[in-house]
Amino acid sequence: MIYELSDIEIASPSVVRQSAQDFARALAETQQYTAFLTAVEQLRNDKEAQQAIAVFQEKQKSLQMSNMSGELPPEEQAELERLHQAFINKPSVEAYFQTQDDLMEICQEAAQHLSRTIGVNYPSACNAGCCG
Amino acid sequence: MSTTFPKPLLEATNALAENLLASEPFIKFDRARTELNSDSEAKTLLDQLSAAQSRLSQLQTQGGITQEEIEQYRELQAEVQSNAKFIEYQNAQQSATNYLREINQEISQQLGLNFSALVGKSCG
Numbered sequence: 001m002i003y004e005l006s007d008i009e010i011a012s013p014s015v016v017r018q019s020a021q022d023f024a025r026a027l028a029e030t031q032q033y034t035a036f037l038t039a040v041e042q043l044r045n046d047k048e049a050q051q052a053i054a055v056f057q058e059k060q061k062s063l064q065m066s067n068m069s070g071e072l073p074p075e076e077q078a079e080l081e082r083l084h085q086a087f088i089n090k091p092s093v094e095a096y097f098q099t100q101d102d103l104m105e106i107c108q109e110a111a112q113h114l115s116r117t118i119g120v121n122y123p124s125a126c127n128a129g130c131c132g
Numbered sequence: 133m134s135t136t137f138p139k140p141l142l143e144a145t146n147a148l149a150e151n152l153l154a155s156e157p158f159i160k161f162d163r164a165r166t167e168l169n170s171d172s173e174a175k176t177l178l179d180q181l182s183a184a185q186s187r188l189s190q191l192q193t194q195g196g197i198t199q200e201e202i203e204q205y206r207e208l209q210a211e212v213q214s215n216a217k218f219i220e221y222q223n224a225q226q227s228a229t230n231y232l233r234e235i236n237q238e239i240s241q242q243l244g245l246n247f248s249a250l251v252g253k254s255c256g
Contacts, residue, residue: 008154009154010155011150016148016152016235017235019144021238021239023144023147023148023239027239030138104251106138107247107250107251108251108252109137113142113149114145114148117149119162119165120161125229125232125233126233126251
């Protein structure tokens with residue numbers, strides 16, 4: 001059956017925008033969102049963790065500059081790995097990644113639900129590019 | 133939905149999905165999809181293109197694609213792309229996608245985080 005748009009009740013752009021804002025508010029009220037924000041704040045204020053991240057990034061950068069091609073010597077690889085472990089094992093860094101994973105899990109679940117209902121894949125539609 | 137999915141978020145997700153479906157770009161997209169699926173000429177062309185794609189990938193793995201087969205495939209592809217119902221469908225799909233991106237921006241702005249980055253990559 002061919003129908004005209006005038007025969008159908010259309011949700012106005014302002015109504016859809018409002019429901020998008022309501023959705024964002026509901027997401028912001030979840031335990032996962034508040035835990036993530038807390039973890040971000042704690043990481044930001046953790047001077048030791050910030051220092052460990054900076055040292056790792058500095059080392060990574062200097063190795064990239066001095067070794068543009070070819071593999072890293074084993075001792076440099078081991079040092080980089082040690083510095084990486086030194087920052088990812090900080091409690092505030094662990095909490096940051098854990099709460100980020102938890103938040104992503106409910107966001108993905110919500111996006112899957114949206115995709116199923118509207119018949120359009122939300123991640124595909126809203127993320128330019130794919131796999132890096 | 134998982135048992136841990138918060139009820140207020142589920143209700144807000146449902147409301148957003150319902151309003152998106154009732155928005156003009158999505159209504160037009162739905163109509164274009166229905167019309168494409170009920171158009172026998174367009175449907176035949178799409179089925180032929182899909183069969184040709186499968187055949188080409190099969191031949192590619194066997195290493196035996198001829199120039200003639202590639203030409204035939206390209207002709208079929210051009211025929212599909214010039215089909216009025218298919219063009220209408222593609223345009224409607226693009227409009228719905230653009231609209232969804234606007235809505236994603238609205239969510240991200242309100243949230244203070246890029247929502248689409250939190251839902252992960254689209255592939256895989």
